[in-house]
Amino acid sequence: MNTDTLFSKPISKQFEFDADVAAVFDDMLVRSVPFYKESQALTRRFAANALSEGGIVYDLGCSTASMLLEIERSLPKNGTVRLVGIDNSAAMIEHARKKTEAFGSRIELVEGDILTYPYEKARVVISNYTLQFIRPMQREGLLRTIADALEEGGVFLFSEKVVSDDPRLNKELIDCYYDFKKTQGYSEYEIMQKREALENVLIPYTMNENVSMAKNSGFKTCDVLFRWANFATFIAIR
Template sequence: MMAESPIRLQLRTERRDEEFAKEDQPIGDFTFNAKVADVFDDMVSRSVPYYEEMQRMVCELAQDFAVPNTNLYDIGCSTATTLLTLDRMINPNVTFIGIDNAPDMLEKAAQKIEHADARRPIDLKVVDLHQGLHMENASVVTMLLTLQFIRPLFRERVMKMIFSGLNDQGCLLLVEKLTSEDTAFNRLFI
């Protein structure tokens, strides 16, 4: 019998996402609040095609670029799934910094980190990317499905700030949804 992948173990939650199945729920803007944070791992693993595979590939690539005595940033770290997976794969002398703009998501991330027995401290920071971002000494930056939540007007500035914080030979591992002019292709990936 094959062992369950570490990423799948990370994504398993006690509570299945049924937040948006309620019929009497008022319609409003989606927010990463405490209710969403509580079921986020289940929500994202079921709603993003190939999410587990995406996590696996990003973590394998990060291994090739992470350098001891540098920083690894996860921008839009949500509940720390990527950071916790990387924790077992990356040299313990790499400092991990998780950035998110949703305090409830970071609270859930802190709980997961505490229960996961991480090999290193993981610094979690509330940052509104629209207000700016300071990074330094980065050998790896991951940004998974985050750019879409940054207003288009600010995206170029955020990317320049990331670039300015990257060391020579550092990398940005960016995963994002995209659309195509081919509607059949869009339907396949949506």
């Protein structure tokens, strides 16, 4: 796993999931997302529960396919679950293919647009820190598409960076997060550089906005499985 040092030098463009990011993405996730492994373990558990009788699981913005590989390892090897990862980054899909081939995985990988993909009926849809990169005007439409694609009782598991309605609390949450990143070896300069690169690219919602959006899009319920400061993992049930 390559070490993330992308923002140790001056940035020249906004953040994008290009070859440079793909090469260090696994390290970036673990060091940039608090309790990443724990939240992913919860996602894996609830996904496996919903897939007990088989079905399709889609990972939207699958990046290097780590989540799908974890789910695949937790399931019986009877072939009743179809695992599909979709990402619009060719570099991410290339890294995902190398990983899945190395593990002899049967995961299907698609370079495509999650907004227009022709989904089949699924039991599980996963979106890890992906919705926040979708333009707000398109976000609720995507959730309606996801809800329509899920079978009755199917689940949508998604993790997002969140903000607070209270400006003072929001600043404290951000400070808390930056302190976490420093403990992971990132310098103040790297933190500042990444923040600037993500400006107007990553647009987070509040906890309530995420829950309301899910319920307005056709989900019977939406609840929080995990939260640490300004990071949260949700489950929405069709």
